Amino acid sequence: MISETYALGGDLPVRRLGYGTAQLTGPGYWGPRGERTDAVAVLRRAVERGVTLIDTADNYGPGIAEELVAEALHPYRDGLVIATKGGVVRTSDSAWHVEGRPERLRAMCEASLRRLRTDRIDLYQLHRLDPEVPMAEQLGALDELRAEGKIRHIGLDSVTAEQVAQALALTSSIVSVQNRFNLLDRGSAAVLEVCEAHGLAFLPWFPLANGALTGEAAAALDAVAGRLGASRGQVALAWLLHHSRVLLPTPGTGSLTHLEENLDAAALRLDASELSLLDALAGLPVPS
Template sequence: MSTSSPRPAEASGTFALGGDLPVNRLGYGAMQLTGPGVWGEPKDPDEAVRVLRRAVELGVTFIDTADSYGPFVSERLIRKALHPYNDDIVIATKGGLTRPGPDDWRPVGRPEYLRQQLELSLRHLGLQRIDLYQLHRIDPRVPLADQLGELATLQQEGKIRHIGVSEVTVDQLKQARGIAEIVSVQNLYNLANRSAEDVLEYAEAENIAFIPWFPMATGELARPGGPLDAAAQQHGASPSQLALAWLLRRSPVMLPIPGTSRATHLEENLQAATLTLTDGEFEALTDAV
């Protein structure tokens, strides 16, 4: 059974990004704070601010966003809600996707563009240095050495603390590590979709944080009478909570960042950190796909 906790995210344990930046492993992804299609202002800006403040109250120390969420809407909301930031709060943002309109995402990895976006993120977040800056997508039209090389230069200038990458293969991650020190990788991964299993295994072997986006997708597993449904009923929890508990159990480098625009849903998500799966439950869910 789960037990309600005033700061449930702390029950997820910690991971040190780059070996020197500890965060509670269950974080918060701020993409859903924007309008439909990840475009424009939220329908309820006050609730967006409440969600962010409540996340911190509940023990979240790792908040993931991107300049393209809105664009810039998510970053500005984070500043409005949380600035000046508590010492233990780590804000990760991303650059490298441009937004012509709702649900439209296009990679742009030109060095001058990445520098411009980093400077804008610093301003919108109210920071002098981004703790974790991630290349949102590799732009196939620009040499990777130019894209990550610019981030490494910005790191040397003191504007970036650590560098991460998103949606990469193992080979691309190895190539990236030859250009800059990479402390995190953010790929699509959840209980129902483990196509990035090889990337996770490599990240775990190298002690690189693995940040699964779309972490709560459960698909057919949550159908009535299915494996997630049965385990959820046994724990008095929701299938989504079980899916998050499975991720946390799956690897010590896993940093799930479930997102929501409602405080009540946030509270439910974070209680997943207090769930303890037995070996049998974990293996049954693992084998169910």
Template structure:
């Protein structure tokens, strides 16, 4: 048994009514190579999901395209019946044609079908957070989000989120319905979506950074990040997660892994407290 817990990272009210520990778990890596097919170690994948809940993680992010379908099926197999406080977020809007191949598809009828199938795979009556995985450029955004709004009105979705969007697209979607979250690429080394994060923070919208612990050259020997990590008896990846949690109160990092040991390392970052000076020093870092 471990003393590591997600709770020290703080809590956020997702959609205003779902309290989740801010350090969650992303369930993409538990599938096969290329996010395709079954994992090589199915028992190991189930063990990671169960360990995440044991460590206090109560926000798990997945998608119908992970496998496809495999990640959702594993979550159900590992965790159903679900703990009362567990929030499962899933996504739709990609068709998978092979390993590492992702084709946006946002036609309303397709999104409706995928919501219905996710409900079945996850054995849920309502999905707490359903995210449009990508905006399909061939379909008006209003039609894509509008279908999700209809599904919410029918009681099949509780909250609606977006992924890989800019601030203008968020505002466009908010003209149609309430938006609870945005999931964009963001980490210490790659902050291209800084403006979206600032917008989400100002509006109280959850910002879910995918690929949250990339550090790249920032973690080289002798770097500010490495030195700060040593000062906390932590790893550079843990400092990168701690920086995200400090960066904004709406930040919900979802590091993923297929290893229980690595999961414990990630969740331990919730207890790392950066000083103001450390936070500012890390914030000043760039990949260049």
């Protein structure tokens, strides 16, 4: 049977199926999406359903997603883990600027602390490595914040296997990686192997292939979904939970109905033949 929980960093037990907040903001993760009360309701329902890992970022909005998390969930109940990200600055719905200078990382982390209304962030993820700043300086800044008690654990986002190995050589504070990975896109398989070898959590982004579970994959998904009385998306999430014990998908949505559907995927159990059929989808074209 697959494990339903994972000890993030060895000391923060979370349910493996979490919730991501990007879809609470507008197109391009810019500005608000819909009514604020609806977003608050989705966040609260996720926690009511047993979600214990909330994944957000300072540039979703920017700032809006973190503010919604605090509005909906603060004061945070015991056992609820909030993960956020810093290291990217937004200037429009299509402009993303990597910023890894130590003083800027510190400022971004402290701004996230204020928006989240907390004294310490459970998991602070470096949203992108800045190629213009030595990795040691970027991670050193986060280690300093950790020593000050403002960060509990550090994570990386969108990195190669080699970069993960380099980061682990620089600091023992790394507990997670967040890369694109899903049923159809397994380009980060080597990163996943490193995570498994070192006991790091892997939070796959676009766990539902950004809604592109169509084409040749649809027939295989429909075959499994039909037998289980599930949707394509539920099968895709269940596959992630079965594929590796360190995978912690955090699908996002602004819809209560879609939230319920996603979270119900945790109850699905795939047998060997179903897993074999789904594993074979790795050779199909990856949606853009």
